[in-house]
Amino acid sequence: MxxxxxxxxxxxxxxxxxxxxxxxxxxxxxxxxxxxxxxxxxxxxxxxxxxxxxxxxxxxxxxxxxxxxxxxxxxxxxxxxxxxxxxxxxxxxxxxxxxxxxxxxxxxxxxxxxxxxxxxxxxxxxxxxxxxxxxxxxxxVPPPPPANNNCSGATVLPVLTTCTMLPFTNVSATASGTNPPPTCSTPPNTDVWFTFTTGASGQVFIDTQAGSMADAAMQLYSGTCAALALVACNDDEDLLGGLLMPEIDRRCATLNPFTTYYIRLWGYGGATGTFSICVSAPSAPSAQQEDCTGAYTICSDQQINNNTNFSGCVADLNATNRGCLMGNERQGTWYFFSPSASGTAALTIQPSANIDYDFAIWGPMATITCPPVGNPTRCSWAYPPNVPGYPGAAAFRTGLGNGAVDNSENEFGNGWVAPLNIITGQMYIMYIDNFDITGQAFTLDWTLTNGASLDCTVLPVELMGLQATAQPGAVMLSWTTQTEDGTAHFTVERSADAETFVPIGQVPAAGHSLAHLDYSFIDNAPLPGTNYYRLRVVHLDGTVQTSPTASAIHDGTGAVLRVVPNPANDHLTVLLPGAPATTVHYRLATAQGRVLRHGTATLGPDDDRIRLQVADLPEGLYLLHVEDANGQPLGSARVALSRPQAGNR
Missing domain, CATH: 2.60.120.290 (Spermadhesin, CUB domain)
Structure with a gap:
């Protein structure tokens, strides 16, 4: 001392x-x-x-x-x-x-x-x-170095649909010396390593949270531990706000799908301590609600709760359409709504804490156009310190009504603009932003009078991600809906030339839902060669939507890919009889889409199989997918892993 x-x-x-x-x-x-x-x-x-x-x-x-x-x-x-x-x-x-x-x-x-x-x-x-x-x-006395002290011992992080923070430590971590060195912050003398595999979209958001270590940095790499390549580096999420833990956001500049990446994390200036980290990604490739094209459809006089830590991938607002929102887009979310009956709409936006929220509404319009065209019909950019009652919670409320008669207000307004006379069948776009960029939530409450009501006529069903996957003797189709209102059924159609489609089956729809729903259909008699598929979404009122097209290749024999044994215990063999001598890519994923095994193999005239060790994987159902060097599917199979119980053989 x-x-x-x-x-x-x-x-x-x-x-x-x-x-x-x-x-x-x-x-x-x-x-x-x-x-x-x-x-x-x-x-x-x-x-x-x-x-x-x-x-x-x-x-x-x-x-x-x-x-x-x-x-x-x-x-x-x-x-x-x-x-x-x-x-x-x-x-x-x-x-x-x-x-x-x-x-x-x-x-x-x-x-x-x-x-x-x-x-x-x-x-x-x-x-x-x-x-x-x-x-x-x-x-x-210091504990031994953590297990993920070096790249070769990198801890596998799950990629989940929401951020689930997992606790770790870099106490006793030593400099791994791995090249290339990071491109930001101080030298990584106390680094620890993580790894994850991207899903189909390539989108990820990597976030960290302070524990006893409050200032860290991280470098993202692609490649292998023996040959890493720099991707991105971050030292401080928000230095001026005092948030000294790092984040890497690749929701817009997406990574390669189904690819393994490495994270190197260390304490600033050699700091050590506890911290948490998460990797999240959307469940299916989709537009973000922080962009106009990903807007959420408000289906009724419902309370809306939302928060975001993101400003989207597209700059939807500029000087031609932002109206009073002089800051353009600041960590906001988009909404569509349409009246089923005309009347008067008022609303209240209440932040969960004393946070500066602003909003704008465009419309009425006959069809939705993103980004919105022209200045908004209603707009508030009030600054709470200028509102009577500040710093009380009432000074942070904003919305339509409360006795207001103005249609738009600048930073010297009181947070309220006039209610909106809404028209049956017309459509409106609303944007709500968090000017303070805090990621904190708000609640929106509607007050509908003079007969007004809302429905889902803007987007009756939000259909996401139709996929076609070749299987032995079949093709499996899968798709997801984010919301449904008045959906009767899905008609599955197939084509040999992507021009003339014929129906081959029908799947009942949920009808009305605000939840994420997964659907599937198996074509047990696919055509030889390339099969093209699409969905016709049929609504209760008789209207129809048509989905984008998906395709899969079927060789006509029904025996391109086979897995033995199936169920498997500690290993499995993938048989590819008749496959050309070529390099193939394979991946083994969970039912939720998380890739646990992936790699390449070279097939020869006398070797048409791939051998995989799976002893470390838990029991359950998995999906195996194999493609040729050009990315064309050679086949898929469902694989069950089952372990004998103690005392059984």
């Missing part, structure tokens, strides 16, 4: 840089006493008093050789925004900053590198003092 004389540096954080400049001019550094492992340390006011004004102090705590030192905050209270404590990974306040804190929120714990130091830097202004902090200091 040692005592240090504090010196003023200008570290990376913009807030700290501002106060450090003041410190150079006005504050006199003081010497701070040190404490030993296993003790509790306080600010200059001690256990029961307040710190002083005009302070500029550093305290440095160093671990014994071969050990880790951890600082755990048990109390924290400083004058918010004015008196700040920063934590640095090293022996001075010029060392990499791990976090900066002010107010009453308890900071996370911080752990040094092996034998390393942590430094606290505190500055206070010339008025108002608070009780400060209490910190427990502990020292311990």
């Amino acid at each position: 040692r005592t240090t004389e504090p010196t003023v540096h200008l570290p990376q954080h913009p807030l700290r840089a501002r106060w450090a400049a003041w410190a150079v001019a006005a504050w006199i550094p003081c010497t701070a006493a040190m404490a030993q492992c296993g003790t509790t340390v306080y600010d200059t006011g001690g256990a029961g008093g307040n710190y002083g004004n005009n302070q500029n102090l550093t305290w440095t705590y160093c671990a014994p050789p071969g050990q880790l030192l951890t600082l755990t905050f048990t109390a924290f209270n400083t004058e918010a925004f004015w008196d700040e404590l920063s934590v640095h990974n090293g022996p001075t306040n010029g060392s990499p900053q791990l976090g900066i804190f002010s107010g009453t929120a308890l900071p996370p714990s911080f752990t040094s590198t092996v034998g390393g130091c942590l430094t606290l830097w505190f500055t206070s202004d010339n008025s108002v003092t608070q009780p400060g902090w209490a910190i427990n200091i502990t020292c311990a």
Whole structure:
């Protein structure tokens, strides 16, 4: 342990840089006493008093050789925004900053590198003092490096439809030295590794969350551990907002489908601690609700709850159509609605917290056009601090009604514009955005009067992702609906030339649904060669929609691909009799589409099989798909994995 004389540096954080400049001019550094492992340390006011004004102090705590030192905050209270404590990974306040804190929120714990130091830097202004902090200091022998310390031991992350944070640590992680090095942040001296496989869309969103480590970075790679290629790197999700954990968003600039990628994550400036990470992707390739083409259809006088952390892939708003929304699109979502009966529509948008939401409505129109054309019919860009009652919750509400008579308002409005007289059969587009870009939710409530009601005439069914997959002697069709209203059935049609289609079957529809629904149909008598398929979506009112076309190749023998044994135990063999001598690509996926095995194999005149080890996979039903080098399907099969019970053979 040692005592240090504090010196003023200008570290990376913009807030700290501002106060450090003041410190150079006005504050006199003081010497701070040190404490030993296993003790509790306080600010200059001690256990029961307040710190002083005009302070500029550093305290440095160093671990014994071969050990880790951890600082755990048990109390924290400083004058918010004015008196700040920063934590640095090293022996001075010029060392990499791990976090900066002010107010009453308890900071996370911080752990040094092996034998390393942590430094606290505190500055206070010339008025108002608070009780400060209490910190427990502990020292311990470091645990062994985590299992994913190197690329070869990368932890497999599931790709789910929503972000499900999974906890990990990089405590005791060592520099893997893997090339190429990352393209952002500080050197990856405490890196750990993850891997995942993309789905059919190639879309992914990789997000992280602070634990005891509050500042990290990550690099995304393609390839293999022996030959990695740089894809993307991120250090801070939102530096100005103080969010120092990384994210990588590839929902627009998509990755390659059914491909394995690697994530290298490390602490900024060598920081270590706990953190969480998730990889998410939509269940099927689709337009985002953050873009006009992915708008959600409002089907009735229903309450809407939504939030987003995304601004979409398409810039739908510009100077020609944004109206009062001078910020264009800021983390917003799109909606369609159409009246089944004319009348008056009012609505209230209530944020879940004191967040600045704005909105605009375009219409009436005979058909939906994305992006909307011309300025909106109703628009509010009110700024809550300008609204009477601020900072109360009422100042953050916005909508149609509440006595308003204006059709549009700028930042000096009160959040309310006039109700809308809606017309039967006409269509409207609505955009609701989160100006503060916080990702926090809102609730929308309708007030429909004078006979008004809403229906789903804009998009009676949102049909997503028709797929055709060749199987032994058959072709399996699968598709998904996001919403349905008044859907009677799906007629499956087939063609040999993609021009003349004939019906080959019918699948009943749900009728009315706001949930994600999966459908399938098996063509047990496909034509030799390429089969083209489409759906005719028939509604209860007699109207019909036609889906895009999907295709699959069938060789006419019914014996292109076979799996033995099936069910399988610890291994399986894929037989491809009659297949040409070529390189083939295979993938084995779960019923939910997650690829667990994939690779290439070379077939020869005397070897028409692929051998796969599956002993590490859980029991269940899987889908095997094989393509030639040009991406043309050679066949698919359902594979069951079943393990003998104890005592059975």
